[in-house]
Amino acid sequence: MLDLTFEPPKPKVIAGAKYDWELVIGLEVHAQVSSNAKLFSGASTKFGNEPNSNVAFVDAAMPGMLPVINEYCVAQAVRTGLGINAEINKWSAFDRKNYFYPDLPQGYQISQLYHPIVGEGEIIVDMGPGVARKVRIERIHLEQDAGKSIHDMDPNMSFVDLNRTGVALMEIVSRPDIRGPEEAAAYVGKLRQILRYLGTCDGNMQNGNLRCDVNVSICRQGAYEKFIETGDFGHLGTRCEIKNMNSMRFIQQAIEYEARRQIQIVEGGGKVDQETRLYDPDKGETRSMRSKEEAHDYRYFPCPDLLPLEIDDSFIDDIRDSLPELPDQKKARFVTELGLSEYDASVLTAEVEAADYFEAVAAGRDGKLSANWVINELFGRLKKDDKDITDSPVSPEQLGKIVGLISSDAISGKIAKDLFEIVYTEGGDPEAIVEERGMKQVTDTGAIEAAVIEVIEANPAQVEKAKANPKLAGWFVGQVMKATGGKANPKAVNELVMAKLGL
Template sequence: MSETAKLIQGRTGPWEIVLGLEVHAQVASNAKLFSGAAVGFGAGPNEQVSLVDAAMPGMLPVINRRCVEQAVRTGLGLKAQINLKSRFDRKNYFYPDLPQGYQISQFEQPIVGEGEVIVERDDGSTFTVRIERLHLEQDAGKSLHDQDPNFTYVDLNRSGTALMEIVSKPDMRSSEEAAAYVKKLRTILVYLGTCDGDMEKGNLRADVNVSVCRPGAYEKYRETGDFSHLGTRCEIKNVNSYRFIQQAIEYEARRQIEILEDGGKIDQETRLFDPNKGETRSMRSKEEAHDYRYFPDPDLLPLELDPAWVKEIEASLPELPDAKKARLQSQYGLSAYDAGVLVSDAARADFFETAAKGRDAKLVANWVTNELAAKLSAGGLEVAESPHGPEAVAELVGLIEEGVISSKIAKDVWERMWAGEGTPRQIVEAQGLQQVSDTGALEKIIDDLIAANPGQAESVKAKPQAIGWFVGQVMKATQGKANPGAVNQLLKSKLGVE
């Protein structure tokens, strides 16, 4: 068994999960894949539908160059092969929200071929997910059933919206790995600017393929490439949160194991996940490619890319998460964990780098990943929506570095900042929170304490760690404003402690 495989103990012995994902990412574009109709969330029903999207007779699709560019950018970001010649096909099936009676997609010749994504686990180790392909396709519309139980309403606003379907190999072995993969993929897409990654709006969603097998079967598949070793898979459609991905996988794996251990067989089918019940349910039998009767779309010529254009796109790629993480560690001396937390959100990483200019980078990282993150989370805010920018964090850290305030006082200043009392320096001056570093004033307090507590002073000589009691008393006497470093140094000198 692989060291990272999740072992599930059944009644008849152990089982392993094998997972492959098909992630549908809405292309960041102002228009649809084959029409000039606008895309956007929140429009009224059927307000963003062109004649092409509604499949009116005689309307012909015209490829959106921007969507092609975004697909190429994504492929390059995934270290994948860019196919200079690809083709669009018609995928035939009949749903009320598919007005053409087919979906324009790519089958045998996708725009992007094999690539890979390196994913971090919670313990810091990594695993690689192989990308099988990325292809462009148009989204279907949406059927609504909750307005009137006697009718189904169809909204075609999404019809024709450009999607990138990113298909992985079955390289994930646990629900945690699947969620981590989607998180990493989403981060890459957001860095590239090819998808906004908004899972709540359905702009990024995953079809999860789940199968179970006995230990050792996965290794045989990797050796031979024979999928039959992995068992029959079921596909869970349109899962749009990390938590739901994990819950759906855990439930589905248990369901399959119970069937197999009772002597049954797994039917290859498409299932839906019900988050309210925490279970999957059958949707339809899983279609194979021949069921869709794919054939080349006669209205679209093969797509041929200029190699020079692909090179231009490659040259314009931003610094991606893995490269940024390595640089933050090297340039700022951050731990792998802190750098990973920062780069998981491009805006957070940019916030940090702006705040860290000329400051203690590790201290800035702590404030950004802990205090700032906590405030934003509590308020349901994104980094870009923070009422306090990187300059404010830099100013606060600067006051700590200069010895004007202690780390403890800084937290009080931080709370006052969020209460709207002003900038860090304004708050410190207005509230008289400056740290007491005057050795003369501190010496008097310490001398009085030692004189009043001779027994405690003697015990420090025998047990040096007891000096903490004196530190606490000094801090109490100064209302927490004493410079801790100066206090410790003076106490050690006066009590004869090394």
């Protein structure tokens, strides 16, 4: 593993008119389980289907329909728990969370309040080279999603789409360990990364497959430390929950605004109401949605339609044995085995697809050279063309061959860039292209020496300047490379130029 320094949380301090205030943040992340079927029915979870086309009888709350647990969703929750080093509860149970809303046809949501499937764990959040923080996870529980109310199709009507009703969610609840907007975004980013590596959630925030509720409160300096010592939430301010955040940038903006709003209320002699709020990105502000409910408001009780969920050690062990190499492990391996810098390893492991691509390029080749070409040439070009790594016109096999041609001195770095452009725009086998288009590097020292002598003899005035100032010898190297069409070995050219000039 990498040598990390774990720093205590550094609170974001906001100066009010009277006092300095610190932020205390906890997140409830709702991650849609990667499953083709819903939590309690066989209905499809495919995004973008026609409204109300992914609905089974139990999803629509038809009389007499009973839920049947999807074992694969259970396995995905356990897999997630193991991925964050959490306690797996071999006995868990489902409860009914009762509330009435048009897109909740049953009049209740099946969730796990009292006995979640996953207990305490932790997320290691990267906060800069060699620096990390631990955010404690309180629990992960399974629950079914609600449907979607649509209000913008007709000014006089609202519509209900039940396609999401019953889709399996993992609610991942953190402790109030997060102390600033940037740290909150970094935490969500790291959690998303882990989920995508595990394959338990695709992390698509735009489609709502990963969204979070942000709990924000403020406190005077020193109060948080007392909370940590005693566990007494009375040391912290009243929290407000900002619902359904699906953007890292909006998460940060909402926290900033909400903290300043609470400071203004408290310093004005008012009292912060515990409530649920929404963030309006157009106005850059949060607004009240409803007063914050407590558990008793939902009248939770054990779901009478479902037996307790019991899993055994073999079920857990089989999942543990199938876990992939996780991002922190992969990053450490890239640094120690392939000689990458920590920064390059972080870039390459940020997305699982990028890591897989790089590994295919670097297989049996120079790791650092492979990393340079993936990060600088490929990623740079993809960003310019607004493409994703999964849409890359250059396959890892093609880029790997380019790297191999450079390593074997078959082509120079300059020729490699020309070759990359050809492969990117036209496709083809890099090795065949080099042969067909005569792009091989000239390594014959006799031919290079002849070119060097020709350039030197044609430029006597420049020779005198170079002898007076050896730094100008690079001009001759450039002229030789130009004369050979960039095919001469740059190292050999440089050595011969220096020798012929007597430098």
